Amino acid sequence: MSTHMENLYDVLVTDTKWLDDREARAWRAFMAMQNQLRRRIAFHLQQDSGVSETDYEILVHLSEAENGRMRAVELGAATQWEKSRLFHQISRMSDRGLVTKESCGNTRKAHVALTEKGRQMIEAAAPCHVGHVRTWFVDALTPDQLDSLADISTAILDGLASDTACAGLAACAGDDPDDDCDG
Amino acid sequence: MSTHMENLYDVLVTDTKWLDDREARAWRAFMAMQNQLRRRIAFHLQQDSGVSETDYEILVHLSEAENGRMRAVELGAATQWEKSRLFHQISRMSDRGLVTKESCGNTRKAHVALTEKGRQMIEAAAPCHVGHVRTWFVDALTPDQLDSLADISTAILDGLASDTACAGLAACAGDDPDDDCDG
DNA sequence: CTGGTCGAGTTGATATGTCAACTATACCAA
């Protein structure tokens, strides 16, 4: 085995740039915080208003849309979910009477609309959810930290967006509102 | 309806302290970042080394333990998972030959141990995972931002921990190492 | 020793998420 081969071996197998203490501390704390914060907020949202985190996300987008109504593909773009996850979620919510699925004449466009019950659910859940976010997120941080976290988040998002090598990581795209069906 | 009643009504129904622009910006950016970062890293980890995010978490803890072996309850404490999630995950990994479940004589203690295959998996996956964390997390931030995020994370974690009103939000506790079975 | 409680471990039912395949429309180009 030549010196050349040993160098190649080093490069391929042992030359990983591991995280130093500062980096590892940030990463581990961040991951732990993320997990626990999500779980806490989701748990209490469910307890207090009977709405899951995923229900809530759908309901929020619909309630902010005109007439509480959106095309499926727009919902997909807003949530960044895979289309089949969205489909199953909408089906379940439809079964529970929170939304309705409306297809549009002979075109293929699928619309999703809030029902009266769905609107009542989101209007009851929203103050509750905002309260939790305030308690465990906003109030835990100084105003400076809050701004700093927003900047950090957008920096990471920019990095993710600028990376093109991600075929296979699908989420609904959602251009083309192009909404001709009634109103 | 008296003025008194109207005030009460206001307090109960309309007096939610909604998020202002700064707060909403931070919260939304944070949530979006969280979702996308996790998804990206998990996706590429799976692609490059055939290990899911959850597999990885179990394997890391085991590989850092003495002899690649831990009590189930310790693993639960380390991961902060519910015990039945942990059980199912371990069962699946055991089916795939990554770990073994070892019960301890006639005592009730359950141990989980890395197999040779499991160790190979984690040793192949770790450099890959660290690379992704570096690319999309560490390198996207300045050193100051990294420290700031660590502080922010611990501040939020402290707030969560100091809140006692969370019966029902179960995760494995894990005191009492008390480990007498072989070694 | 006896009984009682506690918590680790296990189990299966159910809810949710992911994946690949498929259908049908929209759209473009020849």
Next chain:
DNA sequence: TTGGTATAGTTGACATATCAACTCGACCAG
């Protein structure tokens, strides 16, 4: 028009997460 491609929508199989109930050893009080 025709054909081809892209994408929205749908479906079912499978993987994973959550929940409630159960088993059984550990431990303590009497």
